[in-house]
Amino acid sequence: MSLKTRISDDMKAAMKAKETDKLATIRLLLAAIKQKEVDERIELDDASITAVIDKMIKQRRDSVEQYLAAQRADLADKERFEMDVLAGYLPQPLSxxxxxxxxxxxxxxxxxxxxxxxxxxxxxxxxxxxxxxxxxxxxxxxxxxxxx
The missing domain is CATH 1.10.10.410 (Arc Repressor Mutant, subunit A)
Known part of the structure; x- marks a missing residue:
């Protein structure tokens, strides 16, 4: 199963389970993938999708640092949750x-x-x-x- 198919299936499962936070994160991911495909006029493969996910995780990591500096733990927690959801689509990290x-x-x-x-x-x-x-x-x- 391709990574894009797995993400779409997870979106449907999150809809059925009424997991609104997870659903919102998956929709953001699918939107980023679609945007990249439209911009470059190509169909993204798993490696390119992984690069998109990696970029999104880096953005959230930066946001967490900024929110913690501004003493906004609630927003930092939301970003951490999104990072966890996105990290679920990355391959196993290397030692x-x-x-x-x-x-x-x-x-x-x-x-x-x-x-x-x-x-x-x-x-x-x-x-x-x-x-x-x-x-x-x-x-x-x-x-x-x-x-x-």
Whole structure:
């Protein structure tokens, strides 16, 4: 089953169960997917949908920080709930050891020798790790590896 089909089925289930908060989040996700498809005039595959979900989670993570700084715990809780719903559609996250192994493979395959090759390594890893790892953490690990 494709990811888009699974999201649509979950929307129908949320309607039947009268889960209004979950339904609203799923509708936001479907709207974001549809918007991307219309803008680019393509049918999104699972990898592209995962990238959309990842972007939405990052937006909510930023919102949580801002709401907590403004002492609005109620709004931060709503954003956290949406993050949890969205995270349910992401693939299983990778462990630190798996990420380190992928970084080593990417460094070896690109022949990266220093920080000037960081873009090459990130380009190789981005497709493999989107939705499965926090790319800011991966970036820091790559920097540490290339500067050593």
């Amino acid at each position: 630190d050891d798996e990420i380190a192994a992928l970084i080593e493979q990417a460094v070896a395959s690109t022949g990266a020798a220093g920080m000037q090759d960081m873009g090459k390594v990130m380009g190789v890893l981005r497709t493999q790790l989107t939705g499965r790892a926090d790319m800011t953490v991966v970036s820091a690990k790559i920097k540490a590896r290339l500067s050593a």
